[in-house]
Structures are given as structure tokens and as C-alpha cells.
Amino acid sequence: MRTAKEIVEYVAELSRIKLDEDETEKMIKELGEVIEYMDILQGLDTEGVEPMSHVFPITNVMREDEVTPSFEREDILRNAPERTDETLVVPKTIE
Amino acid sequence: MEDILNMTALELGSAIKRGEISSPEAVARVFDAIETKDKAINAYITLNRDQALERAAVVQQKIERDELTSPLAGVPVAIKDNICTKGIKTTCASKILGDFTPPYSATVTQKLETAGMVICGKLNMDEFAMGSTNETSYYGPVKNPFDTSRVSGGSSGGAAAAVAAREAVCALGSDTGGSIRQPASYCGVTGLKPTYGAVSRYGLIAYASSLDQIGPVARDVADCAAILGIICGHDPADSTSLDISHPDYTAVLDGGVRGMKIGLPRECFEAGLDSDVADRVRAAADTLRGAGAVVEEVSLPLLDYVVPTYCIIASAEASSNLSCFDGIKYGMRSRNYDGLTDLYNATRSEGFGDEVKKRILLGTFVLSSGYYDAYYRRALQVKALIKNHFDAIFEKYDLIVCPTSPTTAPRLGESLSDPLKMYLSDIFTASANIAGLPGLSVPCGFDRVGLPVGMQIIGQRLGEVKVLSAGYAYQQLTSYHKTAPGGDLR
Numbered sequence: 001m002r003t004a005k006e007i008v009e010y011v012a013e014l015s016r017i018k019l020d021e022d023e024t025e026k027m028i029k030e031l032g033e034v035i036e037y038m039d040i041l042q043g044l045d046t047e048g049v050e051p052m053s054h055v056f057p058i059t060n061v062m063r064e065d066e067v068t069p070s071f072e073r074e075d076i077l078r079n080a081p082e083r084t085d086e087t088l089v090v091p092k093t094i095e
Numbered sequence: 096m097e098d099i100l101n102m103t104a105l106e107l108g109s110a111i112k113r114g115e116i117s118s119p120e121a122v123a124r125v126f127d128a129i130e131t132k133d134k135a136i137n138a139y140i141t142l143n144r145d146q147a148l149e150r151a152a153v154v155q156q157k158i159e160r161d162e163l164t165s166p167l168a169g170v171p172v173a174i175k176d177n178i179c180t181k182g183i184k185t186t187c188a189s190k191i192l193g194d195f196t197p198p199y200s201a202t203v204t205q206k207l208e209t210a211g212m213v214i215c216g217k218l219n220m221d222e223f224a225m226g227s228t229n230e231t232s233y234y235g236p237v238k239n240p241f242d243t244s245r246v247s248g249g250s251s252g253g254a255a256a257a258v259a260a261r262e263a264v265c266a267l268g269s270d271t272g273g274s275i276r277q278p279a280s281y282c283g284v285t286g287l288k289p290t291y292g293a294v295s296r297y298g299l300i301a302y303a304s305s306l307d308q309i310g311p312v313a314r315d316v317a318d319c320a321a322i323l324g325i326i327c328g329h330d331p332a333d334s335t336s337l338d339i340s341h342p343d344y345t346a347v348l349d350g351g352v353r354g355m356k357i358g359l360p361r362e363c364f365e366a367g368l369d370s371d372v373a374d375r376v377r378a379a380a381d382t383l384r385g386a387g388a389v390v391e392e393v394s395l396p397l398l399d400y401v402v403p404t405y406c407i408i409a410s411a412e413a414s415s416n417l418s419c420f421d422g423i424k425y426g427m428r429s430r431n432y433d434g435l436t437d438l439y440n441a442t443r444s445e446g447f448g449d450e451v452k453k454r455i456l457l458g459t460f461v462l463s464s465g466y467y468d469a470y471y472r473r474a475l476q477v478k479a480l481i482k483n484h485f486d487a488i489f490e491k492y493d494l495i496v497c498p499t500s501p502t503t504a505p506r507l508g509e510s511l512s513d514p515l516k517m518y519l520s521d522i523f524t525a526s527a528n529i530a531g532l533p534g535l536s537v538p539c540g541f542d543r544v545g546l547p548v549g550m551q552i553i554g555q556r557l558g559e560v561k562v563l564s565a566g567y568a569y570q571q572l573t574s575y576h577k578t579a580p581g582g583d584l585r
Contacts, residue, residue, distance in 0.1 A: 011459040015414065016421070016439040017452055026449075030514060031457060037515060038403040038461075041473050044480075051475030054305055054335070055482055055531035055556065056292055061334045075198040081428035090423055091435045 004028045099124055100261040101579065104170045104318040105345075107264055111158060111169040118151040118158065118169030118213060121264075125171045125215050128262040135243055138257035140176050140234050141184045141217040147171070151213045158211065166345070167321055168211030173263040175251050176217040177224055178309065179298035180204050183214070187300050188222045188232040191426045191446025201298020202333070203267060203309050203326045210325045218253030218266060222448045223417065224274055224302045226250050227520045228510045231450040236507055239282060240580040241546055245504040248278030248520075254312040255282035259580060265313040265322060269299055271306045272405045273500070273524025276536035279312055280499035280549025283538045285566070285576055286312040287319040288524075290556045291531035292337040294323075295330030301416040303409035304335075306528040315576050316537065316566040320344040323559065342560055350564040353387030355493045357565075360395040363497040363523055375540035375548040376498045379569065383496065386568055393488055393495070397481050398526075402518055404481065405525040407461050407474035413451075414458025420446065482530040489555040494565055497523050499536040499549035523551060533559050537566045538575040541584045547575070 002010070008027050012019050019027060073086065082089040099107055099121055110116050126144050133139055151171075157163045174180060177187045179197035181204070186192045200208070207214065221231040229237040229252025237252035239245040240260035247256040251268030255278035258266055268275040270288035279286030287310045294309045301307060311322035324345055329338040359380055364373050384390045422428035422442030429441035447455070461470035488495065500520050510517035527534035532553050539550040550569070554562035570576050578584060 007460065008456065011456045011463060014463065015452075015455045015459045016418075016436070016443050017447070017455060018440045018444040019452075023449075023452075027453065027456060030453060031460070033515060034406065034453075034457060034518075035460070037518075038407055038470060041400060041403050041407075041477055042469065044400060044473075044477060046473055046476040046480070049476040049479050051472050052479035052482065053475055054291075056335070056337065058335060061331075063331075071198055076424075078198070079195055079425035081422060081426065088423060091432070091438055093435050 004032060100128055102264070103314045104167055104265040105321055108167045108170045118155040119148055121169065122147050122151040122171045122213050122215060125263065129216070132260050132262045136238050136240055136256050136260050136262065137235050138219055138237050138253040138260065138262060139173070139216045140186055140188060140219050140253070143183050143214055143216050146183070147213050147215050154211045154213060163211035165210035165325065167325065170212050171215045171264050172207055172212045173215050173218050173254065173257055173266045174204065175220050175254050175266070175268045177220060177269055177300045178204060178267060179300070180214060180217065183217060185217065185300070188220045188234055189446065189448065189451070190233045191420050191442070193233070193427060195425055199298065202295040202330045204298065206326050215263065218251070218257060220253055221250035222451050223300070223413070224250040224269060224271055225413070225450050225454050227273070227277060227517050228505065229253070229278070230507065230511055231448055233448060238507070239504045241283060242504070245506055245546065246281065246510070248281035248504060250274040251312060252278045255279050255284050255286065258282070258284045258312050258314065261579060265311060265318055267309055267326070268312045269307055269309050270528065271302050271409060272528055273521040275310050275312055276524050276534055276549070276551060277500045277520060279536040281504040281547065283547030283575070283578060284312055285315050285319055285538065286310065286536050287323060288527060288534045289323060289327065289559060290533045292335050293327050293341070293557070293559065295328070295333040295336045297330055297332035303412035304416065305412060306409060308528070316535070316563055316570050317345065317348060319535070320348055320563045339557070344559060344563060347560050348564055348567040350560070351386065352383050352565050352568045355388045355561065355565065356491065357383060357388050357390045358393030358488055358492040358495045359390055360398070360495060360497050361392050362395045362398040367501050367519070368498065369502045369542065371542035372498050372502060372548050376496070376550050379539035379550040380496050382569060382572055383565065386572060390496070393492065395484070397477070397484055398522065400477050401481065401526045401529065402522050404474045404477045404529060405521065406457070406518060407470050408478065408529070410454040410458035411462050411471050412458070414455045414462065417451070417455055478529050481526055485526070485530045485532060493554070493561050495553040497551050497553070499523060499551040503542045503546035503548060527553050531556050533562050535562050535566045537569055538578070539573070540575055545584050
């Protein structure tokens with residue numbers, strides 16, 4: 001059984017969010033309260049109930065593979081935090 | 096002529112059509128109101144003054160040439176800041192999107208513009224729509240126009256407060272667990288969450304995709320119907336938008352409630368409900384009874400499971416949806432990082448506020464191996480049970496009527512110290528999102544300290560006509576929706 005601290009640190013890592021000591025303590029407390037509250041669902045009999053993600057049936061939408069104009073490169077790059085004239089800039093990913 | 100800021104959107108639209116006022120004059124009047132009022136309310140994040148005035152001049156010419164026939168042509172509108180507007184900053188009230196200017200418009204934005212409505216600005220909200228008081232905004236809380244020491248509600252707090260304070264004629268909000276209806280209730284205005292799929296979500300920055308729906312916040316039901324008529328419809332860019340034909344919502348409003356069967360859920364009137372709210376909503380139900388509706392008590396035995404189910408589904412989807420904010424393609428990037436993974440970590444840690452981080456962590460937890468079945472899968476099962484229960488009620492009843500929220504607007508700061516209490520303010524609204532139902536909040540009176548109370552009218556999926564007709568019938572018999580902050584509350 002993992003401790004609450006280990007769980008919070010684990011999901012923070014999965015979420016790509018860094019928490020300092022104080023934030024970790026706060027999240028342990030607040031997430032603990034919410035999860036305890038959500039545990040009320042454990043008391044409900046859901047045996048044999050099919051999980052439902054959408055209230056209307058959702059089906060795959062197919063379309064012809066046609067070439068249509070997309071955004072201008074400059075319109076997309078305008079929002080980039082770091083860029084060159086033609087592309088996004090990211091830190092070195094392969095040594 | 097009456098001050099245009101007190102007019103409904105439809106009244107203003109017809110005054111523009113008759114040539115009594117021009118669209119640029121109406122837009123200028125809205126910006127004057129924002130200038131005098133918004134320091135105290137904080138409903139807007141971004142104003143679009145120059146573009147709006149230019150646009151209004153173009154729209155005015157088209158109206159005069161009979162090229163724009165929508166009843167809302169020329170009418171100013173404001174848009175919640177999670178709905179993309181090409182060329183106008185769209186921040187989601189977050190630091191991480193502080194400088195984001197979308198290269199495209201949401202489908203609803205395009206539809207409003209095609210109808211000739213003029214976008215005046217972008218409205219404050221809870222960060223990424225996560226909150227019920229508008230206090231999680233990076234740009235500060237929105238104050239309630241009826242008492243500025245109180246919250247506006249959330250997450251579409253800016254939309255509700257701007258309409259109530261007469262610094263917007265009408266607005267678009269979004270509703271994931273009550274985010275249109277609850278602030279509409281707190282601020283004494285009318286707000287509609289349409290059936291899931293009635294309105295395209297393309298260009299709405301997603302919080303929880305299976306629950307999110309865009310809808311109108313306005314002075315009255317007729318305005319909500321007119322705006323819904325503009326924004327509804329199938330969109331190839333949103334595969335969950337329903338490919339159906341919508342009725343002319345404005346034309347079918349006056350059907351009345353005679354003979355309609357309305358269920359009043361007894362669980363909504365039990366513990367935790369403010370007594371003034373209970374009294375006003377019961378009185379409102381009596382008004383509908385007086386108009387010929389058959390009002391009977393019904394039961395919602397799953398009510399206590401609604402908010403936990405909502406919390407799990409919404410946070411799970413949020414944890415996935417918000418993974419795109421990584422400091423690479425758009426939005427802010429931290430300056431202090433060491434390598435790619437740390438760039439993600441640092442950017443997200445600096446860019447997101449506490450409530451957003453909490454919901455991302457919660458969502459990651461309920462989806463993580465070992466907890467998925469106990470939380471996420473179970474919540475989807477309970478979602479099915481809740482939907483089936485509503486379907487059973489709607490076999491016998493046309494509508495459900497209940498309070499929009501258990502209390503009137505709390506004081507600023509009160510809810511942040513008690514997050515569970517804040518989550519519970521969505522207890523009567525979130526079930527409509529879970530079951531995909533349309534829900535309308537209409538003002539139905541004031542509590543002992545003069546704060547607005549809202550009645551919620553819920554219908555079966557695609558039952559907008561009945562929902563709007565009942566709300567319209569109620570507003571023909573009452574004048575609470577006409578009461579401006581500081582006005583006569585009787």
C-alpha cells in the first residue's frame with residue numbers, strides 16, 4: 001500500500017507538474033478530502049451496469065481524403081513561445 | 096427612448112432595425128457602461144473596442160441594405176474567454192494562455208458574426224472553467240453586481256455579472272457542471288445549457304469534452320431562445336454535434352405550460368437547502384401550477400452521487416485535455432528549465448493555478464492503474480444509472496423544476512476555504528450535464544438580503560422547446576428577470 005504522499009508525488013510526475021513541499025502537503029490534504037467524498041460511489045450497486053461515456057451513441061466519422069488548405073505557417077507560429085522563421089524551437093531531446 | 100442597456104437583445108435588435116439607434120451607437124454605449132462599471136465588477140478580461148466599432152459600422156450598412164435579417168443583427172455580445180475568437184486574445188483566465196491569440200474562431204463565434212452580432216469583449220471566468228465562484232481566475236474574481244462583497248458564481252461569472260450589471264446586452268458562456276446556470280442564478284439573469292450536442296464545441300477550449308456545452312446568458316428566456324437559434328446545429332468540425340434539424344426556438348416559445356406535467360424532486364428540498372431558496376422555488380412552481388401545469392413531487396434517489404460522479408469524469412477528461420499546454424506550440428514557456436521534461440514541468444507548474452493543478456492531479460489519479468476501475472469506470476457506470484433514472488422520469492413528466500443552486504451567492508473568499516462546499520453548489524445542475532439534458536435557470540425572486548434566487552427547469556434531451564416555453568410562460572407572469580441591481584426587489 002502506497003502512502004498518500006507517494007501517490008501525490010506519483011500522479012504529479014505523471015501530470016508533469018512540480019510541487020514543492022508546501023504544495024505537496026496541501027494537495028495531500030485537499031485531494032484526500034475529495035477522494036474520501038468520491039468514495040460514496042463505492043456504496044452503490046453497479047453490478048452489470050455498462051459504463052457510459054456519451055449519452056448519444058457516438059460513431060466514427062469518415063470523410064474523403066481530400067487535400068484542403070490548412071493554416072498559414074505564420075498564423076500558427078505567431079503563438080509559439082520560441083521559434084525561428086519557419087519552425088518551433090524546443091530543447092535538445094536526443095544527446 | 097428607453098436606455099438601450101436595459102433593453103433585451105431582441106428589443107435592441109428591433110430598435111436597430113427600425114432605425115431608432117444604430118449598431119455603432121449601441122456598441123459605444125456598451126463600452127461607456129464597461130468603463131464606468133467594470134472596475135467594480137471585473138467581468139471582462141479583454142476589450143475589443145476598435146474592432147467592434149469598425150465591425151458595427153459594416154453591420155449597420157448591411158442592415159440598412161436588408162442583407163442581415165437576423166433579429167439580433169447589430170446587437171453587441173460578449174463571449175466567455177474559453178471560446179476562441181480569431182484575432183482577439185483568448186486566455187481561459189489562465190496565466191498559461193495569457194498571450195494566446197487564436198488563429199481561428201470557434202464555430203459559435205462565426206455564427207454570431209454571420210448573424211451580424213458584434214463582439215465587444217472576452218469575459219472573465221474561473222481558470223479553464225474550473226470553479227464555481229469565479230475566484231480561480233488569474234485575472235481576479237468577478238464581483239456580484241447585487242452585492243460586490245459576494246461572488247458572481249462560476250465558472251461563467253463574467254458572463255452573468257456583465258449581463259446583470261448592464262455592461263453587456265447578452266453573452267455566451269459554457270457549462271460543464273452548472274457553469275452557465277449557477278452564475279445566472281447568483282446574478283439574477285437567465286442562462287441556458289442546451290442538450291449535449293445541440294451546439295458545436297469546435298473552438299471551445301475543452302475542460303471535460305463529454306460534459307461541456309456552450310449556451311446563452313441573457314436578460315430573459317426569449318433572448319436565450321434567439322441566441323440558441325443562431326448557435327445551434329451540426330458542425331462537421333465537432334463529431335458530437337447532432338445532425339438534426341432544430342425548430343425555430345423563438346417562434347415556438349408561447350406554447351404555455353397548460354397541461355404540462357412537472358416533477359418537483361423532493362430530495363432537492365431536503366437538508367442543505369437555504370430556506371429562502373426553498374420558499375422562492377416552491378412559489379415559482381406554484382406560479383407554473385397557476386398557469387395550468389400539473390406539478391407533482393418526484394424522487395431523485397441518486398442526487399447524492401451526482402457531484403462525485405461529475406468530479407471524477409470532469410477531472411479525468413481535464414487531465415487529458417490540458418496535456419496540450421506544455422510550453423511548446425502556444426502559450427507561455429517557463430524561463431527556468433533544464434531539458435525537455437523539465438520544460439514541461441516548469442511551464443505547467445508556473446502556468447496553472449492551484450485549482451487547475453488539483454483537478455489535473457485528481458483526474459490523473461482516477462485514471463491511473465490500480466484506481467481506474469474503482470473511480471473512473473465506476474463513475475461511468477453511475478452516469479448510466481443517472482441517465483436511466485432521468486429517462487424514466489421523462490416518460491411520465493415533461494419537465495423537472497428545482498432550485499438552480501442550494502444557496503444564493505456566498506461571500507468572496509468563503510468557498511476557497513471549503514472546496515467541498517464549493518463543489519456541492521453544483522449538486523442540482525451537474526446531473527443535466529451527466530445525462531446530457533437541457534437546463535435553464537430563470538430568476539424567481541430574492542432572499543432576505545436581496546440576493547437573486549434562480550429556478551432551474553430541466554427537460555429531456557432535445558426538449559429545449561418545452562424548457563424554454565415553461566421559462567417564457569413564467570417570465571410573462573413575473574418581473575424578477577427585469578430587476579436590475581439596485582432596483583426594486585419586490
